[in-house]
Amino acid sequence: MTDGWSVARALTDPGSVSGLDASGWTHLLSAARALSLIGTLAETLADASIPPDVARVLSDVRHSNVTGQRQALWEAECAARALDAYPGRVVLLKGTAFAAAGYDAARGRSIGDLDILVARDGLDQVEALLLTAGWEWVKPDPYDDAYYRQWMHELPPLIHATRDRMIDVHHTILPLTAGPKPDAAALIADARALPSGLWVLSPADMICHAAAHLIADGDLSGGMRNLWDIDRLVRQFASDEPGFSETLAQRARLHGLTDAVERALRLSAQLFGTPSLWPARRQSADALFLRRITAVDGWGRKTRKLTRQGFYIRSHLLRMPPAMLARHLWTKWRKGHRG
Numbered sequence: 001m002t003d004g005w006s007v008a009r010a011l012t013d014p015g016s017v018s019g020l021d022a023s024g025w026t027h028l029l030s031a032a033r034a035l036s037l038i039g040t041l042a043e044t045l046a047d048a049s050i051p052p053d054v055a056r057v058l059s060d061v062r063h064s065n066v067t068g069q070r071q072a073l074w075e076a077e078c079a080a081r082a083l084d085a086y087p088g089r090v091v092l093l094k095g096t097a098f099a100a101a102g103y104d105a106a107r108g109r110s111i112g113d114l115d116i117l118v119a120r121d122g123l124d125q126v127e128a129l130l131l132t133a134g135w136e137w138v139k140p141d142p143y144d145d146a147y148y149r150q151w152m153h154e155l156p157p158l159i160h161a162t163r164d165r166m167i168d169v170h171h172t173i174l175p176l177t178a179g180p181k182p183d184a185a186a187l188i189a190d191a192r193a194l195p196s197g198l199w200v201l202s203p204a205d206m207i208c209h210a211a212a213h214l215i216a217d218g219d220l221s222g223g224m225r226n227l228w229d230i231d232r233l234v235r236q237f238a239s240d241e242p243g244f245s246e247t248l249a250q251r252a253r254l255h256g257l258t259d260a261v262e263r264a265l266r267l268s269a270q271l272f273g274t275p276s277l278w279p280a281r282r283q284s285a286d287a288l289f290l291r292r293i294t295a296v297d298g299w300g301r302k303t304r305k306l307t308r309q310g311f312y313i314r315s316h317l318l319r320m321p322p323a324m325l326a327r328h329l330w331t332k333w334r335k336g337h338r339g
Helices: 004-012 022-034 038-044 052-082 094-101 120-132 142-151 184-189 203-215 223-240 244-254 258-272 284-293 305-319 322-338
Strands: 114-117 135-137 158-160 166-170
Touching: 004 022, 004 038, 004 223, 004 258, 022 038, 022 052, 038 052, 052 094, 052 114, 052 120, 094 114, 094 203, 114 184, 120 135, 120 166, 184 203, 203 223, 203 244, 203 258, 223 244, 223 258, 223 284, 244 258, 258 284, 284 305
Parallel strands: 114 166
Antiparallel strands: 135 158, 158 166
């Protein structure tokens, strides 16, 4: 039976695909695409002996990914030009950061929206500069706009009027209503400069951000790609950054993300064999997280509906207290019902 585990096995042991028949390849590629790991799989199998039809598909994927990453880096450059008058640091996040920094995690990675982090006291200026440069609001609804500005970790999303590319402007890495309170000023202060004049998070903060996004915020949608990011980053930083394990532990404590980072490292180790940075003992709940993360079938369809629903509810409870959540959902329901 094909699910996310089959994709993980192909990524960590490319030789495991040698016995696949046509149906097996269809299922593997469909699952990898659904998990946003088709580009990574294409790079992993670039030199493997695979059927000609599969090789052509994966070659097209590699070419598409090269184009996608070039577009992502150009979008970052456009944002940098638009924000030239802003005196603070503009820190790239997620896939664009990996690509701009030349990290291993960028290899084959698909990149969607441009995510940046700026100081909260600079949001008004950043917003004004982007609007002047051609970005416009995606969510014009007054309630959504107010909700983002009061409670979220980012401005309402913006899209460029002519390039049709979105940008998410963050001032921290978790909603203000969430339990952990990452030190946003420290994230920016310890960021590393790029030749372009943009910045990326420090290695330890980059993993803290990935873990926060995966464990302490979302419903684990896209979780397998996030764990692959963590695996690639851990392997590179453990090799290239002296004392990385201790630094990561210190930064996780600073940001209130020790539990999230520990769980992300455990899950990544179980799924991809990520080297252990700290002594870790599996927890019974890890199996439930992995069940959610690998919930896709050989046709790319989501599976395990009850598990997914449970994590969806969990994501909302992590974002805000129950009473606030009830008011928010009631307001959204009433607006939708009236529409």
